[in-house]
Amino acid sequence: MNKCERPNQVRNLLKICICRGNRNADGAAIDIHFPGGQLHGEDGDGGGGEKGAARGGSGDNNGHRHRQSACVDQITYPDYYFRITNSDHMTELKAKFKRICEKSMIKKRYMHITEEILKENANMCAYMAPSLDARQKMVAEEVPKLGKEAAQKAIKEWGQPKSKITHLIVCSTTCVDMPGIDYRLINLLGLNPSVKRFMMYQQGCFAGGTVLRLAKDISENNKGSRTLVVCSEMILSTFHGLDETHFDNLVGQSLFGDGASAVIIGAGPIPETERPLFELVSAAQTLLPDSFGAIEGHLREVGLTFHLQKNVPSIISENIGQILKDAFGPLGITDWNSIFCIAHPGGPSILDRVEVQLGLKPKKLQATRRVLSEYGNMSSASVLFILDLMRKASVENGLSTTGEGLEWGVLFGFGPGLTVETLVLHSISTSNCN
Known part of the structure; x- marks a missing residue:
C-alpha cells in the first residue's frame, strides 16, 4: 500500500463555506450555512480547493504518533489486499477483484487502516473472525478526531464565533459508544455545553442527505439557530478478508474509503x-x-458486514425518474439537464444507469464522478464533498452560479433500505462567494 507523498496529508476532509438556506412554504428565506469545504487529496486540490495540511506522519497533531494515513492506489490495491489477507492462493478470485477495481472508476482512496494496524490485529484480515473490540477501540478514538478536523475547517471558513453554534448533528456508520461522537466533538471543539445534539448511527450512504434534511427542519423551527453538521466515516469497521461464497464483499472492499465533511446551516445570514x-x-x-435486502449491513463480533444485491443499480435507476418528478413538480421543472446534479457516488454502475434513465448529458454527473475517482465512496460524507467541489469549480470556471451556472439542482443519497434522500437546491450567484 502506498503512503501519501505529501507530509501531514489529511484523510479526505471537507471544509465548506457558508450557504444561504431554504425557502419555507411562506417563501421566507431559511439560510443554510455550509462552512468549511476543503477537499484534501494527494494533490491537495479538490477541484479548486486550496492546498492544506492536516494529520498523518510522525508526531502529528492528533496525538497519534508514527501513524500515517494510507493513500491507496486503486491499481495496486488488489495485490496489497490479497497479500495482507493471506489470500494470494485464490488466483481466480484475485483476478475477479482486479477487474472490479479496474471498472470502479476510482484512482485512489484514503484509509487510516494500515498494514501495521492489520498485522497487530490479524483477525481483521479474516472474513468471519471476532474482531469487534479491536475495531471499536480504534474508531472510538479516530472517528471523532477526523470529524473534528472537518468541523474546524468549516468553522474557520464560516468566520463566526463558535459560540454562535446552537445545534450539532453528527453522523457516522461506526463507533456506537455512549456518550457518542457528538459528545466527543463538543469537547474536542470547545463548543458550548448547552449545544443541542443529535447523533445518527448506522444509517449508511443515504445519510449525507438525511443530515441536511434534519438541519433544514431545525433551521425552520429555531429562529437564529446555527447547526453544525459533521459526517465522519472510516472503513475500520468494514475491512474484511475474503470469503469465496460472498462476492458482494469484494465490491465493498473495492469502493469504500475514509472521509469527513462538515457544514453549518442556518436561516437569515448576517x-x-x-x-x-x-x-x-x-x-x-x-x-x-x-x-428489501438489496443493501444490508450487520454489526456482529466480526465487525460491520455489508451485503449488496446485483440489482441495486436497476432498482435505483427505475425509480429515480419519479422521485425527481415529485421533487420538482411544484417548480414546473421536467428537463433534468437544466438542473445541476449531486448524486451519492455509490459506484459506476449506479451512476451509469441513472445517467441513461434520466437522459443526462455526459458531463452532468462530472462532480460526482470526480469525487468517486479521487476518494472512493465515503458513505455519508460523500455528497458534501461533491457539493464543495461543485461550488469551487463553478467559481474558478467563471460560471454565474455555484451550481455550475444553473439555478436549480438536486442532491440525492441512497443506501440501506433501499432508502433515497432527495433535496432540491437553489444556487447562489458566484459574485457573492468572493
Missing part, C-alpha cells in the same frame, strides 16, 4: 459576513418498492 453558497428548498425521504 449581511456582508455570512456568504451563502446554496439554498435548501425542499427535502424528502422515500423507501423504494421491492428493495
Whole structure:
C-alpha cells in the first residue's frame, strides 16, 4: 500500500463555506450555512480547493504518533489486499477483484487502516473472525478526531464565533459508544455545553442527505439557530478478508474509503459576513418498492458486514425518474439537464444507469464522478464533498452560479433500505462567494 507523498496529508476532509438556506412554504428565506469545504487529496486540490495540511506522519497533531494515513492506489490495491489477507492462493478470485477495481472508476482512496494496524490485529484480515473490540477501540478514538478536523475547517471558513453554534448533528456508520461522537466533538471543539445534539448511527450512504434534511427542519423551527453538521466515516469497521461464497464483499472492499465533511446551516445570514453558497428548498425521504435486502449491513463480533444485491443499480435507476418528478413538480421543472446534479457516488454502475434513465448529458454527473475517482465512496460524507467541489469549480470556471451556472439542482443519497434522500437546491450567484 502506498503512503501519501505529501507530509501531514489529511484523510479526505471537507471544509465548506457558508450557504444561504431554504425557502419555507411562506417563501421566507431559511439560510443554510455550509462552512468549511476543503477537499484534501494527494494533490491537495479538490477541484479548486486550496492546498492544506492536516494529520498523518510522525508526531502529528492528533496525538497519534508514527501513524500515517494510507493513500491507496486503486491499481495496486488488489495485490496489497490479497497479500495482507493471506489470500494470494485464490488466483481466480484475485483476478475477479482486479477487474472490479479496474471498472470502479476510482484512482485512489484514503484509509487510516494500515498494514501495521492489520498485522497487530490479524483477525481483521479474516472474513468471519471476532474482531469487534479491536475495531471499536480504534474508531472510538479516530472517528471523532477526523470529524473534528472537518468541523474546524468549516468553522474557520464560516468566520463566526463558535459560540454562535446552537445545534450539532453528527453522523457516522461506526463507533456506537455512549456518550457518542457528538459528545466527543463538543469537547474536542470547545463548543458550548448547552449545544443541542443529535447523533445518527448506522444509517449508511443515504445519510449525507438525511443530515441536511434534519438541519433544514431545525433551521425552520429555531429562529437564529446555527447547526453544525459533521459526517465522519472510516472503513475500520468494514475491512474484511475474503470469503469465496460472498462476492458482494469484494465490491465493498473495492469502493469504500475514509472521509469527513462538515457544514453549518442556518436561516437569515448576517449581511456582508455570512456568504451563502446554496439554498435548501425542499427535502424528502422515500423507501423504494421491492428493495428489501438489496443493501444490508450487520454489526456482529466480526465487525460491520455489508451485503449488496446485483440489482441495486436497476432498482435505483427505475425509480429515480419519479422521485425527481415529485421533487420538482411544484417548480414546473421536467428537463433534468437544466438542473445541476449531486448524486451519492455509490459506484459506476449506479451512476451509469441513472445517467441513461434520466437522459443526462455526459458531463452532468462530472462532480460526482470526480469525487468517486479521487476518494472512493465515503458513505455519508460523500455528497458534501461533491457539493464543495461543485461550488469551487463553478467559481474558478467563471460560471454565474455555484451550481455550475444553473439555478436549480438536486442532491440525492441512497443506501440501506433501499432508502433515497432527495433535496432540491437553489444556487447562489458566484459574485457573492468572493
